[in-house]
Amino acid sequence: xxxxxxxxxxxxxxxxxxxxxxxxxxxxxxxxxxxxxxxxxxxxxxxxxxxxxxxxxxxxxxxxxxxxxxxxxxxxxxxxxxxxxxxxxxxxxxxxxxxxxxxxxxxxxxxxxxxxxxxxxxxxxxxxxxxxxxxxxxxxxxxxxxxxxxxxxxxxxxxxxxx
Amino acid sequence: xxxxxxxxxxxxxxxxxxxxxxxxxxxxxxxxxxxxxxxxxxxxxxxxxxxxxxxxxxxxxxxxxxxxxxxxxxxxxxxxxxxxxxxxxxxxxxxxxxxxxxxxxxxxxxxxxxxxxxxxxxxxxxxxxxxxxxxxxxxxxxxxxxxxxxxxxxxxxxxxxxxxxxxxxxxxxxxxxxxxxxxxxxxxxxxxxxxxxxxxxxxxxxxxxxxxxxxxxxxxxxxxxxxxxxxxxxxxxxxxxxxxxxxxxxxxxxxxxxxxxxxxxxxxxxxxxxxxxxxxxxxxxxxxxxxxxxxxxxxxxxxxxxxxxxxxxxxxxxxxxxxxxxxxxxxxxxxxxxxxxxxxxxxxxxxxxxxxxxxxxxxxxxxxxxxxxxxxxxxxxxxxxxxxxxxxxxxxxxxxxxxxxxxxxxxxxxxxx
Ligand code: SF4
Numbered sequence: 001x002x003x004x005x006x007x008x009x010x011x012x013x014x015x016x017x018x019x020x021x022x023x024x025x026x027x028x029x030x031x032x033x034x035x036x037x038x039x040x041x042x043x044x045x046x047x048x049x050x051x052x053x054x055x056x057x058x059x060x061x062x063x064x065x066x067x068x069x070x071x072x073x074x075x076x077x078x079x080x081x082x083x084x085x086x087x088x089x090x091x092x093x094x095x096x097x098x099x100x101x102x103x104x105x106x107x108x109x110x111x112x113x114x115x116x117x118x119x120x121x122x123x124x125x126x127x128x129x130x131x132x133x134x135x136x137x138x139x140x141x142x143x144x145x146x147x148x149x150x151x152x153x154x155x156x157x158x159x160x161x162x163x
Numbered sequence: 164x165x166x167x168x169x170x171x172x173x174x175x176x177x178x179x180x181x182x183x184x185x186x187x188x189x190x191x192x193x194x195x196x197x198x199x200x201x202x203x204x205x206x207x208x209x210x211x212x213x214x215x216x217x218x219x220x221x222x223x224x225x226x227x228x229x230x231x232x233x234x235x236x237x238x239x240x241x242x243x244x245x246x247x248x249x250x251x252x253x254x255x256x257x258x259x260x261x262x263x264x265x266x267x268x269x270x271x272x273x274x275x276x277x278x279x280x281x282x283x284x285x286x287x288x289x290x291x292x293x294x295x296x297x298x299x300x301x302x303x304x305x306x307x308x309x310x311x312x313x314x315x316x317x318x319x320x321x322x323x324x325x326x327x328x329x330x331x332x333x334x335x336x337x338x339x340x341x342x343x344x345x346x347x348x349x350x351x352x353x354x355x356x357x358x359x360x361x362x363x364x365x366x367x368x369x370x371x372x373x374x375x376x377x378x379x380x381x382x383x384x385x386x387x388x389x390x391x392x393x394x395x396x397x398x399x400x401x402x403x404x405x406x407x408x409x410x411x412x413x414x415x416x417x418x419x420x421x422x423x424x425x426x427x428x429x430x431x432x433x434x435x436x437x438x439x440x441x442x443x444x445x446x447x448x449x450x451x452x453x454x455x456x457x458x459x460x461x462x463x464x465x466x467x468x469x470x471x472x473x474x475x476x477x478x479x480x481x482x483x484x485x486x487x488x489x490x491x492x493x494x495x496x497x498x499x500x501x502x503x504x505x506x507x508x509x510x511x512x513x514x515x516x517x518x519x520x521x522x523x524x525x526x527x528x529x530x531x532x533x534x535x536x537x538x539x540x541x542x543x544x545x546x547x548x549x550x551x552x553x554x555x556x557x558x559x560x561x562x563x564x565x566x567x568x569x570x571x572x573x574x575x576x577x578x579x580x
Contacts, residue, residue: 013350013439015547022527022550025200026230026238040549060351060384064547065526066286068204068302089355089386090286090300097304142187154304155211162213 001122001150003081003101004130005054009114012058014041016070016091019062025069033069034076051078054118058084058109062091071095081120083108083127083138096145099153103127103138111136122146165414167322168389169357172297172411176280184321189314192222194274196283197306198265199227203241205284205306206248212304214311217252222313224274225249226258226265231521233260234529263494263520266290266462270374271496273403277392277410282315287462287544289380293373294400295392295410297357300381320357320386324419327364329428334577336472337372338464338542338560340364341379342433343425346443354384356420359413364427365390370399371466378463378544382440432563432576434540437555438548446563449573455554457482457568458531458541459561460491460523465542467497469561473542474506476565476576481513483571488515489531491523515568527551540567 018040020033027033038045038055049055055074061084062070071094074082081101085108095102103120105127112118117130125140141149151157166174166181174182176190197205202225209217217223233239242260249257258268266287269275277295281288284306291298301315309315325348331340358380368376373390380388392410400408432446459465459473470492482488490510492498498520501507507517516531524531525543533539533554542564546556559567562576569579 015545017527017545017547017550025528026203026235026241028237060354063350063382063384064286064545066201066284066300066302068304086351086354088384090302093305094302097302144187154308155208158212 001101002119003054004117004119005052005080007054007056007112007114007116007118008045008049009056009109009112010038010041013060013063014057015064016062016067017064019070020067020073025067030072031076033073034078037073037077046077049077049079052080053078054080054120055082056108056112056118057082059086061087063088066090068094068098071098071100075100083120085109096149097154099149099151099156101149105136105138107136164418165416167357167413167417167419168295168359168391168411169297169320169322169387172278172280173317173319182319184319186319187316188319189316190280191314192282192309193279194224194281195222195306195309196265196269196281196285196288197223197225198229198285199242199245200229201284201303201306202245204303205310206245208304208307209311212307212311214307217254217310218313220253221255223254223310224256224269225254226262226268227260228264228521229526230528231260231519260521261495261519263496264462264522267466267493271494273400273405276400276404276406276408277396278408282309286381287378289385289388290374290378290462292377292380292387292389293370294396295389297387297389299387318355320355321420322357322359322417323353324422325358325360325425326362326422327360327425327427328362329364329426330367331364331427331430334562335430335432336560336562337368337375339430339433340427341376342435342443342558343430345379345382345435345441347423347425348383349441350382350439351384356385358383358385358388360388360390364425366393369468370395371468374466375464382544432560434563434573435546435558437557438546440545440558446573446575449557450575452573453538454486454540454567454572455537456487456489456531456533456539457564458489458524458539458543459564460489460493460541461525461543462493463542463544464561465491465493465497467500469542470497470501470506473561473565474509476562476579477509477513477568480569482515482568486568486571488513488568489518489523490515491518491530492520495520524551540564540573
């Protein structure tokens with residue numbers, strides 16, 4: 001799996017309340033989650049994030065509430081992948097379940113500026129900032145989790161297996 | 164190499180003899196928990212995943228606690244749809260609005276037992292680790308998968324040991340200890356780990372205090388926080404446990420990655436300052452900060468004993484003129500006992516509001532949201548930006564919350580005569 005896109009850099013400890021505030025959780029049309037993505041972190045981000053962009057975060061991305069709506073908001077906003085120094089546990093599971101590619105890359109927040117084009121090669125386990133070709137290792141997923149992600153999430157994975 | 168409690172419990176629920184940190188293991192949990200928010204999405208996901216029926220309806224415990232009472236017609240409709248669905252799926256362990264917060268119910272109704280493995284579609288499912296079990300949070304797709312099959316994969320965590328060497332001094336509470344631990348471990352050091360709590364400072368805690376600590380385990384990033392069961396656990400469970408249970412101990416040569424030591428006797432009243440759970444300061448250093456709202460509630464700190472601790476400090480005082488007091492009991496059992504003992508009347512006479520048992524304003528949707536520039540002192544577990552509206556949150560003990568209510572500013576509860 002290879003993803004390339006424009007980076008939006010966010011800080012450490014961006015929690016799920018900031019990724020999708022609680023007042024939107026009951027929205028029936030889940031696509032609308034995307035309209036409010038990261039609104040609690042920066043109210044201008046929903047307008048700035050475009051399809052295919054990559055979120056580059058610091059430590060402990062997605063801490064807090066277990067809401068799967070948070071990675072869904074990122075997915076519906078068209079985010080191609082999330083990269084972070086580290087992920088909170090439930091958020092990590094949720095990204096795999098909803099099919100949002102993710103990579104844990106130590107040191108990433110100090111080598112990327114807003115607007116850089118970055119590339120993630122999930123199969124090779126590398127992260128590259130294409131601006132200056134800085135490359136860092138990213139962890140790879142266990143094979144069965146990698147298959148769920150490649151299928152586009154657990155629902156798509158199960159459908160494929162039933163076909 | 165010996166096994167930690169987390170490893171042993173995962174192994175016993177996966178029918179493996181031993182498991183190692185990092186292994187991905189399919190487990191069969193004793194209970195699968197959900198609330199009104201997560202159940203609604205869980206039903207959608209079950210459907211998406213192709214499961215018509217809950218594999219084992221008796222495995223599920225569902226409580227409506229977040230939107231209590233419903234704050235929005237769409238949500239009311241969702242709740243009605245869920246009630247019909249839960250009926251149709253023959254979910255018997257269902258607690259409708261007003262019974263209390265899911266986690267409080269699971270403990271008070273004797274579901275949570277030593278040696279068990281619980282998964283719950285709510286991050287504070289870690290709370291039940293207070294009963295010497297492995298208990299962890301998941302979200303909606305995982306909930307759909309777990310209900311549809313009765314199983315779920317978990318990654319076996321590494322385990323840290325946390326030792327509290329002494330008992331807490333008078334005038335402090337388990338909440339202060341929990342905040343001290345937050346300051347020590349931060350919100351990111353223990354990501355994915357299990358934490359086992361030991362030492363005289365832990366042994367001396369009652370069950371309601373232990374639940375405050377393990378409720379915080381998720382704020383430490385941990386997969387689970389486990390307090391080994393002992394005589395305190397056993398006496399709480401006497402006449403309450405729904406089934407026989409066996410306690411689980413770590414092997415003497417269990418491999419812990421790290422041991423943290425906290426001197427319990429040095430604990431003082433603390434707060435988590437805006438807007439991070441690990442932004443810890445002393446009440447003394449923050450004294451004088453003006454407070455617009457005091458909130459006593461949540462699965463962290465609104466058991467009967469917690470609210471009682473609050474009114475013990477409040478005494479016969481009234482709430483400061485420009486400060487709002489909102490009390491939301493964690494369960495119906497707590498609310499009834501408050502009524503019987505005159506605690507509800509005391510709070511109302513002091514000028515406070517007592518709302519229906521549930522989550523209240525904790526997750527920022529209704530029931531006491533903060534305005535721009537407002538400052539709240541509350542007994543919750545989270546103070547993230549925007550969590551309860553645009554205002555700022557200081558997390559405190561019930562005692563510190565009471566002192567803030569009386570004076571309208573952050574005040575050392577040990578100074579309240
Ligand atoms: S009280 Fe707050 S933290 Fe606890 S379950 Fe309810 S919303 Fe979550």
